Structure formats: C-alpha cells, structure tokens
Amino acid sequence: MRALCIHAGPAARRHIEQQGLSPDAISTIPAAAGGPKGLILGPLDRFIFGDWLTRSTQPLHLVGASIGAWRMATACLNDPVAAFERLERDYIAQHYELKPGEKRPRAQRVSELFGQNLQSFYAGRVSEVLQHPRYRLHVFTSRGRHILGREQRWRTPLGYAGALLANTLHRKALGSWLERVVFSTPGAALPFASSDYPTRRVDLSEVNFSQALQASCSIPFVLQAVHDVAGAPRGAYWDGGLTDYHLHLNYAGAPMKGLVLYPHFQKAVVPGWLDKHLRWRHGATPFLDNMVLLAPNPLWVKTLPNGKLPDRSDFMFYGADQAGRSRAWRAATAASAQLVDEFEGWLRQTDPRQVLAL
Numbered sequence: 001m002r003a004l005c006i007h008a009g010p011a012a013r014r015h016i017e018q019q020g021l022s023p024d025a026i027s028t029i030p031a032a033a034g035g036p037k038g039l040i041l042g043p044l045d046r047f048i049f050g051d052w053l054t055r056s057t058q059p060l061h062l063v064g065a066s067i068g069a070w071r072m073a074t075a076c077l078n079d080p081v082a083a084f085e086r087l088e089r090d091y092i093a094q095h096y097e098l099k100p101g102e103k104r105p106r107a108q109r110v111s112e113l114f115g116q117n118l119q120s121f122y123a124g125r126v127s128e129v130l131q132h133p134r135y136r137l138h139v140f141t142s143r144g145r146h147i148l149g150r151e152q153r154w155r156t157p158l159g160y161a162g163a164l165l166a167n168t169l170h171r172k173a174l175g176s177w178l179e180r181v182v183f184s185t186p187g188a189a190l191p192f193a194s195s196d197y198p199t200r201r202v203d204l205s206e207v208n209f210s211q212a213l214q215a216s217c218s219i220p221f222v223l224q225a226v227h228d229v230a231g232a233p234r235g236a237y238w239d240g241g242l243t244d245y246h247l248h249l250n251y252a253g254a255p256m257k258g259l260v261l262y263p264h265f266q267k268a269v270v271p272g273w274l275d276k277h278l279r280w281r282h283g284a285t286p287f288l289d290n291m292v293l294l295a296p297n298p299l300w301v302k303t304l305p306n307g308k309l310p311d312r313s314d315f316m317f318y319g320a321d322q323a324g325r326s327r328a329w330r331a332a333t334a335a336s337a338q339l340v341d342e343f344e345g346w347l348r349q350t351d352p353r354q355v356l357a358l
Contacts, residue, residue, distance in 0.1 A: 001297070001299060001300050001303065002297055002300065002342060003296055003297055003300040003335075003336070003338040003339050003342055004294060004295075004296065004297065004338070004339045004342040004343055004346075005267065005294075005295050005296070005297050005356060006292065006293070006294060006343075006346065006354060006355050006356065007267055007292075007293040007295065007355070007356045007357065007358040008291065008292045008293065008355050008356075008357070008358055009252075009284060009288045009289040009290055009291045009358045010289050011252070011289040011290045012259055012260075012289070012290050012291055012292045012358075013352070013355055013357070015259060015290075016292070016350065016352050016355055017352045020350040021259075021292065021347060021350060022055075022056070023052050023053050023055050023056035024055075024056035024057070024058055025258060025259050026053070026056070026058075026060060026258055026259050026260075026261045027058070027059075027060065027061060027191065027254075027256050027257065027258025027259065027260070028060070028061045028062075028063060028191045028192075028251060028254075028256075028258065028259075028260045028261075029048075029060060029061070029062050029063070029072070029075075029260070029261050029262070029263075030063045030064070030068070030246075030247040030249070030260065030262050030264075031062070031063065031064040031065075031067075031068030031069070031071045031072045031247075031263070032065065032066075032067075032068045032241070032245065032246040032247060032264055032265070032269075033065040033066030033067060033068055033239060033240060033241025033244075033245050033246070033273065034066070034067060034068070034241070034245075034246075034265060034311075035066070035067055035219075035311060035312045036067075036091070036309075036310035036311050036312060036314065036329065037067075037265040037309045037310060037311055038067040038068060038071060038265065039088060039091060039092070039310050039329060039332065039333050040265050040296060040309050040310065040332060040333065040336045040339075041071070041263045041264075041265065041336070041339075042084055042085075042087075042088045042333050042336065043333070043336050043337045043339060043340045044263045044294065044336070044339055044340055044343065045071060045074075045075065045080075045084050045263065046080070046081045046084045046085070046340075047340045047343070047344070048261070048263065049075045049080040049081075049084070050080050050081035050084075052347075057134070058134070058258075059134055059135075059136060060134055060135050060136070061135075061136045061138060061188070061191035061256070062075055062076065062135050062136065062137050062138065063138045063140070063191060063192075063247055063249070064137075064138070064139060064140065064216070064240075064247075065139075065140035065216055065239070065240030065241045065244050065245070065247060066140075066216055066217050066219075066239050066240055066241045067091075067217065068247070069139040069140060069213055069216040069217065069240060070087065070118075070213065070216075070217065071084075071087065072137055072138075072139075073122070073129050073137055073139070073213060074087050075135065076128060076129040076132040076135045076137055077122075077125055077128050077129065078125075078128050086121070087121070088333060090117060090121060092326050092329045092330060092333075093326070094114075094117075095322050096109065096110055096113065098320070104316075107221060107222060107223055107224045108224055110222060110223050111214070111218065111223045111224040114214065114217065114223060115210070115214050118210055118213055118214055118217075119210055122209070122210065122213075126206050126209045126210075127206070129204075129209065130185060130186065130204055130205070130206070130209070132185075135185075136184065136185040136188035136191075137184065137185050137188075137204065138182050138183070138184045138185075138188070138190065138191070139182065139183040139184075139204065139212050139213055139216050139240070140180065140181075140182055140216055140240030140241075140243070140244050140247070141180075141181045141182075141183065141212060141215040141216050141229075141237045141238065141239075141240045142178045142179070142180065142181070142237065142238045142239060142240055142241075142242035142243045143178065143179040143180075143181045143200070143232075143233065143235045143236070143237050143238075144159065144177070144178060144225070144235055144236040144237075144238065145176065145177055145178065145179055145235070146159075146176070146177065147159040147162070147177075148160070148163070148177055148178065148236060149234075149235045149236060150227070150235070150236055151224060151225040151227070151236045156220065156221075159177060160177075160220060162177055163177035163178055163274065164274055167272065167274040167275070168274075168278065171197070171271055171272065171275070171281065172196070172197060172198075174197075174243065174272065174274065175197055175198035178238075178242055178243050179198050179199075179200060179243075180194070180197055180198060180199045180200070180240075180243045180244060181199075181200045181201075181202060181232060181233075181237065182199065182200070182201050182202070183202050183203070183204045183208065183209075183212040183229075183232070184201055184202070184203065184204060185203075185204055186203045186204065186205070187203075189255065189256075190254075191251065191254050191256055192249035192250050192251050192253070192254045192287075193250040193253030193254055194249075194250070195250070195253075196249075196250055196287075197243065200232075200233070202229075202231055202232045203231060205230070205231060207230045207231065208229050208230040208231050208232065211226050211229045211230060211237075212226075212229055212232075212237075214226055215229060215237035215238065215239075215240075216239065216240040217239060218237070218238050218239050219238075219239045219241075220238050220239065220242070225237055225238050226238075239273070241272075241273045242272060242273045242274070243272050244271070244272060245270045245271065245272050245273040245275065245276070246264065246268070246269045246270045246271070247269070248269045248270065248271040248285070248287060248288070249287060250287040251287060251288065251290060251291060252286055252287055252288070252289045252290050253287070258290075259290050259291070259292055260288075260290055260291040260292070261291075261292050261294075262291055262292065262293040262294065263294045264293050264294065264295050265295065265296065265309055266295055266296075266298075267293065267295050267358070268282040268283075269282075269284065269288060269291075269293070269358075270282055284357075284358045288358055291358060292355075293358055294339070294343060296309075296336070296339060300338075303335070304331070304332045304335060305327075305328035305329075305331050305332055306328060309332065310328070310329045310332050310333075314328065314329070
C-alpha cells in the first residue's frame with residue numbers, strides 16, 4: 001500500500017507539469033499545530049532539511065505553530081538531522097506524573113516541565129536559529145485580547161466561550177478575542193499576506209525566543225499562558241494553533257515568489273483550532289494555489305498502531321503505561337520512513353499524474 005499522497009494547488013500543479021519539483025523552487029515551508037501527530041513527519045523533516053534542501057541556496061521561510069514551531073526552529077539548528085532525532089526522542093519521552101486524586105496533571109506543572117525541556121533543548125544554541133544563513137523562522141502565537149488579556153480562573157473560560165461563538169459566526173471575528181502574533185527572524189518579512197486576520201509581527205531575539213516558542217505550544221487549560229513576552233505587547237500568549245491551526249495563510253498573495261512545500265499529516269488545511277468541527281472551512285482556497293502538500297494516505301494510516309496517527313488522546317488511553325505509549329509512537333514514526341522512500345522515488349521520476357488536486 002502506498003503511504004504518501006501528493007496534493008497541489010493549481011499554480012503548483014502547473015509548475016510541476018512544466019518543470020518538475022526541485023529544491024530551489026521552494027520559498028516557504030509551513031508546519032502545523034497538532035501535537036503528537038507531527039511525529040509522523042520526522043523522517044520527512046530529516047530528509048527535506050538534512051538532504052534535499054542542501055542542494056539549493058535560496059532563502060527559505062519556515063512557518064510554524066505549536067509543535068510545528070518547535071519543528072521549524074529545530075530545522076534551523078546546525079546538523080538538523082541529529083536535532084530532529086532528539087526532538088522525536090524528547091517528545092515521545094514526555095511524561096507528567098499524576099498526583100493522588102488527579103485525572104490529569106496541573107497546567108502549572110506541565111508548563112514548568114515543558115519550559116525546562118525547551119530550555120535544555122536549545123541551551124546555548126538560540127543564535128544558530130536566529131542567525132541561520134538561509135532560514136527565516138516565523139513562530140505563531142495567539143495573544144488574548146480584552147477578557148483574555150490575562151489568564152485567570154473565571155475570565156479565561158468565559159473568554160474562550162466568547163471566542164468560540166465569534167469564530168462560528170465569522171473567522172475574522174475571532175480577532176476580537178485572539179490576535180495573531182508572529183515572532184520572526186529579525187528583519188524577515190512575513191511570507192504571506194495578512195489582511196485576512198488581525199496580525200502583528202515581532203522580532204525574535206535571544207531574550208524572547210524561549211518565551212515565544214513556549215507560548216506557541218501552550219494549549220489553553222493544558223499549559224498556562226505565557227504573559228508579557230519580551231519585546232511584544234503585554235498580554236497572555238497561547239498556542240499559535242488557536243488562530244492558525246494548520247496555517248491556512250495567504251501564501252499566494254505574498255510578495256516573495258516560489259512554491260510552498262507543506263509536509264502535513266492530512267490533506268485538509270484547517271484555518272484555526274476552533275474550526276476543527278466546521279467542515280465548511282476545511283476546503284482549499286486560492287490562498288493555497290502555489291502549495292505542494294505531502295500527506296499520509298488515510299488507508300495507510302489505518303495500518304499504524306491503534307489504526308491512527310499518534311495524538312494527545314493517547315496520554316489518556318495509555319494512562320500510566322508510558323512504555324506502551326512510547327512503543328506505539330516509535331512504531332508509527334518508524335513506519336513513516338515509507339513516506340520518505342516514496343517522496344524520493346517520485347522526485348527521481350516526477351510523474352505529474354500522481355499529483356492530486358488540493
């Protein structure tokens with residue numbers, strides 16, 4: 001059974017039909033939020049950043065939210081293959097001990113341990129990320145506005161109830177509750193047009209890097225918000241996937257030219273986390289016309305442990321059986337090496353007939 005499906009927007013399909021797909025045609029690589037689902041992309045990350053892209057020299061914009069931000073920051077480290085291998089090991093090894101009477105660990109404890117892990121992961125290496133000669137990193141966060149401006153016991157649930165209602169009525173209305181704040185490599189322009197949603201850009205620095213990256217991964221009620229990130233407007237910063245779950249951004253309207261290569265864990269590029277159940281927002285739009293999307297075949301996914309991609313529900317399913325969860329996740333990531341084999345094969349003999357509409 002084939003593991004990999006290749007989808008492309010109209011402009012990207014025309015490019016492939018006329019020129020194939022070469023690494024120097026790529027200008028932007030997004031990386032979605034989605035927690036453990038992102039583990040399935042580890043082998044592709046190691047091939048793309050450790051091999052394929054080294055055959056080109058153009059600047060590249062790396063756009064990420066939540067685990068996607070962690071992945072793209074990792075791509076900017078020296079020896080990205082080894083760095084991605086460590087990310088996979090560290091992510092799978094996560095374990096938050098439950099105290100007596102707890103059904104899930106307290107957000108404060110998860111935030112503290114997760115923050116320590118990030119500090120250890122990038123210790124002494126932030127300059128590698130910020131000064132990469134080719135890669136321009138963009139870390140997505142969601143900044144609370146008005147009632148969500150500070151995280152508090154009663155304000156936060158009320159605020160997210162209001163955000164849910166506003167988003168259901170109109171996606172742009174969510175901007176009254178959550179602002180998209182992108183922390184970018186100093187001086188780097190955003191690789192997308194941002195008129196679709198209230199957006200603010202802030203320079204990354206040695207001072208705010210860890211804060212921004214942790215904020216991008218801070219799922220409400222699972223981790224605590226990161227307050228008052230250095231160099232950015234005051235407020236509570238949460239997971240970038242809230243506003244931009246799968247980074248359905250206006251890449252086609254960006255000033256820079258080139259294709260968007262998107263290793264993703266599914267075909268649908270869902271705009272925001274609150275849109276997960278709003279199926280009418282899951283289709284492709286002209287924003288994605290220049291995108292080539294790599295995703296696992298849904299039938300192949302059913303051959304993985306538990307018949308699905310790793311996800312956060314596994315923490316509850318396996319409970320204290322950390323070894324069982326780790327085995328299942330390692331088996332899934334090992335199986336996903338097939339995605340790389342098939343992508344490499346397709347690149348050697350590019351067949352536009354295998355490219356499906358996005």
